[in-house]
Amino acid sequence: MQWETVIGLEVHVQLATKTKIFSGASTAFGAEPNTQACAVDLALPGTLPVANEQAFRYATMFGLAVNAEIGKRSVFERKNYFYPDLPKGYQTTQLAEPIVGPGFVDLELGEGRTKRVRIHHAHLEEDAGKSLHEDFAGMSGIDLNRAGTPLIEVVTEPDMRSAEEAVAFAKKLHSIVTSLEICDGEMSQGSMRFDVNISVRPKGQEKLGTRTETKNLNSFKFMEEAIALEVERQIDVLEDGGKIKQETRLYNGDTKKARSMRSKEDSNDYRYFPCPDLLPVIIDDEYIESVRKQMPELPEAKRARFVEQYGLSDYDAGQITMDKFAAAYFEAATKISGEAKLTANWIMADLGAYLNRTEQRIDQSPVTPELLSGLVVRIKDGTLSSKIAKQVFEAITNGEGDADTIIETKGLKQVSDTGALEKIIDDILAANTAQVEGYRAAAEDKRAKMLGFFVGQAMKASKGQANPQALNELLVKKLNG
Amino acid sequence: MHQLTIAELVKGLRNKDFSSVEVTQHYLDRIARLDKVYNSYITTTPALALAQASAADKRLAAGNTPALCGVPIAHKDIFCTMGVRTSCASKMLDNFIAPYNATIVENYLDSGVVMLGKTNMDEFAMGSSNETSYYGPVKNPWATDCVPGGSSGGSAAAVAAHLAPAATASDTGGSIRQPAAHCGLTGIKPTYGRVSRWGMIAFASSLDQAGILSRTAEDAAILLNDMASYDTKDSTSVERDVPNYTATLNDSLKGLRIGVPKEYFGEGLNPETAAHVEAAIKVYESLGATIHSISLPHTNLSVPAYYVIAPAECSANLSRLDGVRYGHRCENPKDLNDLYMRSRSEGFGDEVKRRILVGAYALSAGYYDAYYSKAQKVRRLIKQDFVDAFQSVDVILGPTSPSPAFQFGSKSKDPVAMYLEDIYTIATNLAGLPGLSIPCGFVENKPVGLQLIGNFFAEAQLLNAAHQFQQATNFHQQTAPGIE
Numbered sequence: 001m002q003w004e005t006v007i008g009l010e011v012h013v014q015l016a017t018k019t020k021i022f023s024g025a026s027t028a029f030g031a032e033p034n035t036q037a038c039a040v041d042l043a044l045p046g047t048l049p050v051a052n053e054q055a056f057r058y059a060t061m062f063g064l065a066v067n068a069e070i071g072k073r074s075v076f077e078r079k080n081y082f083y084p085d086l087p088k089g090y091q092t093t094q095l096a097e098p099i100v101g102p103g104f105v106d107l108e109l110g111e112g113r114t115k116r117v118r119i120h121h122a123h124l125e126e127d128a129g130k131s132l133h134e135d136f137a138g139m140s141g142i143d144l145n146r147a148g149t150p151l152i153e154v155v156t157e158p159d160m161r162s163a164e165e166a167v168a169f170a171k172k173l174h175s176i177v178t179s180l181e182i183c184d185g186e187m188s189q190g191s192m193r194f195d196v197n198i199s200v201r202p203k204g205q206e207k208l209g210t211r212t213e214t215k216n217l218n219s220f221k222f223m224e225e226a227i228a229l230e231v232e233r234q235i236d237v238l239e240d241g242g243k244i245k246q247e248t249r250l251y252n253g254d255t256k257k258a259r260s261m262r263s264k265e266d267s268n269d270y271r272y273f274p275c276p277d278l279l280p281v282i283i284d285d286e287y288i289e290s291v292r293k294q295m296p297e298l299p300e301a302k303r304a305r306f307v308e309q310y311g312l313s314d315y316d317a318g319q320i321t322m323d324k325f326a327a328a329y330f331e332a333a334t335k336i337s338g339e340a341k342l343t344a345n346w347i348m349a350d351l352g353a354y355l356n357r358t359e360q361r362i363d364q365s366p367v368t369p370e371l372l373s374g375l376v377v378r379i380k381d382g383t384l385s386s387k388i389a390k391q392v393f394e395a396i397t398n399g400e401g402d403a404d405t406i407i408e409t410k411g412l413k414q415v416s417d418t419g420a421l422e423k424i425i426d427d428i429l430a431a432n433t434a435q436v437e438g439y440r441a442a443a444e445d446k447r448a449k450m451l452g453f454f455v456g457q458a459m460k461a462s463k464g465q466a467n468p469q470a471l472n473e474l475l476v477k478k479l480n481g
Numbered sequence: 482m483h484q485l486t487i488a489e490l491v492k493g494l495r496n497k498d499f500s501s502v503e504v505t506q507h508y509l510d511r512i513a514r515l516d517k518v519y520n521s522y523i524t525t526t527p528a529l530a531l532a533q534a535s536a537a538d539k540r541l542a543a544g545n546t547p548a549l550c551g552v553p554i555a556h557k558d559i560f561c562t563m564g565v566r567t568s569c570a571s572k573m574l575d576n577f578i579a580p581y582n583a584t585i586v587e588n589y590l591d592s593g594v595v596m597l598g599k600t601n602m603d604e605f606a607m608g609s610s611n612e613t614s615y616y617g618p619v620k621n622p623w624a625t626d627c628v629p630g631g632s633s634g635g636s637a638a639a640v641a642a643h644l645a646p647a648a649t650a651s652d653t654g655g656s657i658r659q660p661a662a663h664c665g666l667t668g669i670k671p672t673y674g675r676v677s678r679w680g681m682i683a684f685a686s687s688l689d690q691a692g693i694l695s696r697t698a699e700d701a702a703i704l705l706n707d708m709a710s711y712d713t714k715d716s717t718s719v720e721r722d723v724p725n726y727t728a729t730l731n732d733s734l735k736g737l738r739i740g741v742p743k744e745y746f747g748e749g750l751n752p753e754t755a756a757h758v759e760a761a762i763k764v765y766e767s768l769g770a771t772i773h774s775i776s777l778p779h780t781n782l783s784v785p786a787y788y789v790i791a792p793a794e795c796s797a798n799l800s801r802l803d804g805v806r807y808g809h810r811c812e813n814p815k816d817l818n819d820l821y822m823r824s825r826s827e828g829f830g831d832e833v834k835r836r837i838l839v840g841a842y843a844l845s846a847g848y849y850d851a852y853y854s855k856a857q858k859v860r861r862l863i864k865q866d867f868v869d870a871f872q873s874v875d876v877i878l879g880p881t882s883p884s885p886a887f888q889f890g891s892k893s894k895d896p897v898a899m900y901l902e903d904i905y906t907i908a909t910n911l912a913g914l915p916g917l918s919i920p921c922g923f924v925e926n927k928p929v930g931l932q933l934i935g936n937f938f939a940e941a942q943l944l945n946a947a948h949q950f951q952q953a954t955n956f957h958q959q960t961a962p963g964i965e
Contacts, residue, residue: 039581041800045574046561046583046680048715078797080844082821089800142805271844273853276687276794278716 001239002203005231007166007212008158010195012151012171013183014127015058018427021093021126022049022278024448033132033143041148043087048277051076055150056281058182059099059124060291062152065176065298066119068103072283074124076275081268084142085129092126093153095272097280100152105176107168108318117169118157127151146190158197159207163227167220170194171322175299179324187218194223199244200234209234210244214251214258226251229258302327310340319348325363337373339380346372371396374403381423388412388464415460416467421474424466428457429478439479451475482507484960487552487700487764490646494541494551501541501551505534508553512597512644519620521629523558524566525598537593549707550593551940555645557636558599559606560586561680562689569682570602570614570635573802573809573828581679584712585649585691592707597645600637604830605687605799606656606684608632609835609902610625612893613832622961623927625687627886630660630902636694636763637664641961647695647704651681652686654787654879658918662881662930665920665959667947668694669701672938673913674719677712683798685791687718688910697957698919698947702726705940713862721938729941730948733768737946740874744780745905751884755930757922758880765878765946765955773874777866782859783908784900789843789856796840802828822886835896864912871936880905881918881930909934917943920956928956 020027040047049262057073063070069291070272075097078090100122105114108113129147133140137445154173160166174192179181182192194217199209214230217223246264251257274280299321306317306327321327326347333343347362351372355362375392378384384392384407395406407413415421432454439450454475459466482504485493493499509527514699516522528714530553537551559687561567561579568574582590590597603613611619611634621629622642629638633650640648650657652670661668670692681691693708697699705726712718741762746755804810804824811823829837842850870877882902886925892899909916914934921931935943951957 042806044561044580045567045569045577045682045801048581049678050714050716080797080800080841082800082803084803084805084817086805087801088797089796089803180615267611269846271796271841271846273793273797273844273849276685276717277683 003200003235004203004205005161005227006158006199006201006208007160007162007227008167008197009154009156009160009169010197011154011170012127012193012195013154013177014191015055015150015152015174015182015185017052017054017058017150019052020148021052021055021124022062023148025148027149030246031145033145035145037129037144037147041144043089049092049275051278052150053457055124056099056283057291058180059122059152059297060124060156060283060288061180061182062177063100063103064288064292064295065180066100066103066105066122068119068122069101070099070283070288071097071099073097073280074099075280076124076278077272078270078275083128083142083479085131085142085147087129087144087147090126091126092275092278094123098123105169105172107165107172109164109168115160115165115168117159117165120155120157122152122154123451125151125153134234135156158199163224166227167189167224170220170223175322175324179299179302180296187220190218193218193265196223196227196230198227198230198234200231200238209238210246210472212244212247214249215261217251219253222251222253225253225256226258229256233258263363299324306330309336310344312340312344316344316348320344323362325361326426329362329365329369332369333373333376336370337376337380339373339376343373346376354397367393367396367401371402378407380401382416382467383407383414384412384462385468386416387462388414412465414467415462415465416470418470418474421462421466421471424458424461425454425471425474425478428454428461432457437480451479454479483511483646485646486697487549487646487695487703488697490552491703492547496784501534501537501553501595502531505530505553505597508645510595515642516639517626518646518903519622519638519642519644520617521601521619521635521642521644521891522555522598523568523570523601523614523616523635526565526596526823529565530595530597531901533595537595540593547592547707548703549589550873551595553595553646555597555600555636555639555648556586557602557633557648557650559602559651560649561682562586562596562599565599567599567682568615569605570616571604571828571830571833572615573964575615575809577808579680580722581680584677584710584714585678585708588707588710591733596939600639600645600648601634602876603632603634603656604833605682605795606632606653606689607795607832607836609655609659609899610887610889610893611635611660612889613830615830618889621886622964623663623665623926624886627888627927628663630663630882630886633658633660633668633694637661637666637668640664640666640696641964645961647693647700649708650694651689651691652906652910652916653690653791654685654910655903657692657934658881658916658930659692659902660931661918662750662920663886663928665928665956665961666694666696667698667701667916667917667919667951667957668692669705669707669940669943670909670915671705671940672719672915673736673910674717675709675938675940677710677715677718679712679714683794685794686798687794688787688791690910698917698944698951699727699730701917702730702944702948705944717817724941726941726944729945732945733769734765734946734949737765737770737771737876738773738874739765740773740775740877742777742780742870742877742879745879746779749883749901749904750880751924752803753924754880754882754884754929757924758878758931761921761931762878763948768949768953775870775874775877777863777870779859779862779866780908783863783911784904786856786859786863787907787911788900789852790860792836792840793843793853794840796837796844796963799829799833799837800933804828813959832896858910863908867908867912867914867934873953874884875936875939875942877934879932879934881932882906885924885927885929905932913937913944915940917947919947921950921954922956923959926962928959
């Protein structure tokens with residue numbers, strides 16, 4: 001049987017506010033346990049929450065970026081359950097009246113395929129603390145530094161049909177929130193966490209299959225793996241005549257295995273009700289417009305601008321603007337070199353490969369925009385062949401200085417000088433008289449192929465530094481002459 | 482010295498008739514000597530009080546001090562006081578030393594007010610008799626076999642027994658006004674949002690409001706001047722100037738329109754209580770007020786609506802008391818569930834458990850619409866009753882409580898009978914309005930309370946009406962038998 005996969009996502013995005021959503025404690029990552037938890041975060045008796053305006057601003061930005069309606073009236077509710085990392089015994093979140101209403105995101109999947117994923121809504125809520133189960137000999141430790149960090153939970157419609165689409169959506173979302181600078185995007189620190197709802201159904205069937213939810217995936221790779229594994233599991237179960245149980249599952253990225261965490265029957269009755277300590281927040285059009293004006297350029301707008309302003313291809317512009325740091329790098333380097341296309345190529349190819357290999361971020365690249373543009377300028381003016389340029393790039397990554405210094409100290413300057421090239425060619429022709437005879441005797445259409453031999457010899461003799469174009473022209477002239 | 486009102490203490494301290502240390506020491510001595518009978522304090526803080534008094538005396542000597550500088554008062558044990566146990570009269574918080582001050586405590590500290598100690602109350606303010614306290618019941622100074630009312634029973638008994646010149650209190654459904662009525666005191670619950678809730682341990686967040694128990698309306702006005710403030714730490718606090726409540730105390734009541742709701746004089750009202758309230762109406766007429774019969778048609782729904790909303794909110798508010806970070810924790814929990822179950826089973830008393838269960842039930846899937854949603858709709862209707870009534874009257878008048886203080890144990894086995902104690906006071910909290918109780922007579926030598934309800938933020942008008950009544954009567958000057 002042919003199966004169709006149906007995927008919906010719930011994404012927790014930590015907002016990059018300086019302080020927590022309901023208290024003045026810092027949200028910085030990595031402090032000693034419980035040093036960034038104030039009386040409100042510890043839920044001491046008598047403490048009260050006060051909503052952080054910046055969190056609303058960021059959520060509104062997000063809503064505008066995903067073409068969503070902004071909730072003019074949003075209401076915090078209490079979601080009641082007991083857990084040690086939830087100090088109040090309830091999570092303050094939004095349910096019936098969220099800040100961001102229905103919207104959508106358009107994805108490009110390569111080869112011209114596109115996909116629209118609808119956003120059901122996005123709501124503001126507080127993050128919980130962390131339970132630490134190691135180092136406490138049979139007991140658990142609680143770190144409440146994260147408790148009260150603002151989140152938006154983005155809930156999609158079940159619009160995705162493959163892991164590829166889900167990952168493309170996740171990457172797009174990452175690109176949007178980092179471009180808006182409302183989230184630092186540090187997946188390894190839990191700044192974005194994905195819950196994936198997965199079901200399968202026979203192709204052509206309208207009714208959705210029973211879904212499972214795989215929680216807390218914090219990398220695109222794990223997400224892709226977890227989806228593949230779960231889809232395979234569900235199809236196996238169904239093809240063996242079994243039924244899918246609605247349940248919450250956990251995927252372990254180290255062991256590449258998933259397990260059931262709890263079934264629907266065990267799920268809590270959260271007894272939601274509006275939080276009486278927080279009044280409904282009313283947002284008017286004026287506020288929304290003030291937020292819109294403050295919004296940084298979004299990836300799609302930037303992409304269009306790069307095509308327009310720099311003459312990049314739509315594809316290249318899309319690649320570069322996917323990552324706001326890459327886009328900023330590109331603009332900085334292009335400003336110096338004046339060479340947009342070449343700069344884009346180097347960012348996507350050699351620089352990209354180098355950063356990937358060495359696991360470095362482009363905004364922290366040791367090959368700065370200044371260093372790359374120095375190289376690009378020397379390619380453009382003919383000083384470097386593309387082959388030699390790769391050597392120079394490698395030398396730059398080794399910290400040997402800028403392009404000009406390396407060219408100078410290694411003597412890598414391209415030889416375009418006619419006199420010098422003539423000398424090389426004459427020597428080659430003199431040493432290979434048989435080949436010269438063969439060439440001259442050959443038919444016109446065979447000659448091009450035979451020319452390669454002489455080019456190779458001459459390049460070798462010039463230690464690769466001969467300007468290929470000049471060399472070619474001179475060789476043809478001499479052989480024909 | 483303990484017979485002096487706050488107004489007289491303020492004057493005496495200014496005139497150097499006595500020092501703050503002398504007044505404070507006098508009260509501390511009385512508490513040590515007499516409170517064994519009443520059990521009105523959970524914690525006394527003699528060393529802290531004397532240190533504060535001594536600092537106040539220095540400020541007084543330097544001059545230009547806030548009015549209340551050097552005046553000692555007691556705080557209900559629902560308000561967090563830094564470095565001092567704040568128990569809410571629960572075993573759950575018997576070991577809880579607050580690391581911060583409630584805003585109202587801070588406000589009074591700024592004014593140089595001295596804290597004598599923390600007063601007894603119903604556990605987490607849940608009760609109308611002060612019988613649910615982990616620290617034992619409080620006795621009514623007017624009749625020690627009777628309850629002082631609740632939940633601010635300790636604050637009321639302390640003031641009535643002259644163990645404090647005044648005390649802070651809180652009112653969620655009548656917890657200031659009903660004890661004021663039963664102990665012959667003036668008690669004011671301000672408009673919701675007038676006084677900060679920061680640091681006041683929450684029972685039902687949308688209903689809780691801090692206020693004052695004092696001997697006179699004038700004292701309440703002086704104390705409210707410093708208690709009320711806009712507080713950015715409380716999102717429900719209202720940004721609105723605090724008037725000088727003493728400035729209008731002597732305004733004439735001529736032309737004041739007083740509404741008397743017929744629903745407050747129905748079945749269940751003690752006839753003698755009713756007679757005293759009727760007599761009070763005559764006093765107001767003689768002061769120039771006009772009396773108008775009005776209707777608050779949804780009055781009979783206020784108790785049922787309240788006993789859905791208040792427990793629902795408390796069921797979430799008390800979840801933080803889980804034995805994990807502070808408060809009572811059971812011995813040797815065998816796992817997380819055991820820790821939660823035993824800590825909470827051991828830490829909470831029966832009435833608190835009852836309300837948590839009722840609240841959780843009312844919020845649970847399948848019942849939410851029938852209970853919580855419906856109760857919220859009723860709440861809006863009740864509020865609308867008052868909004869409509871205040872179109873044609875300035876103040877609403879009625880009894881505070883259906884009958885005088887009752888004997889210990891007479892209602893504690895019947896929750897519904899106990900809940901009906903607050904039948905006339907609860908609607909005010911549901912609507913968010915200010916309410917006040919003043920003594921207006923005696924039944925079987927026990928005080929009767931007269932309730933005045935004002936429009937939103939009309940505390941000054943209420944205090945003016947109460948003060949004028951006290952200028953014309955002497956019920957508030959009576960002292961419980963046996964108080965020296």
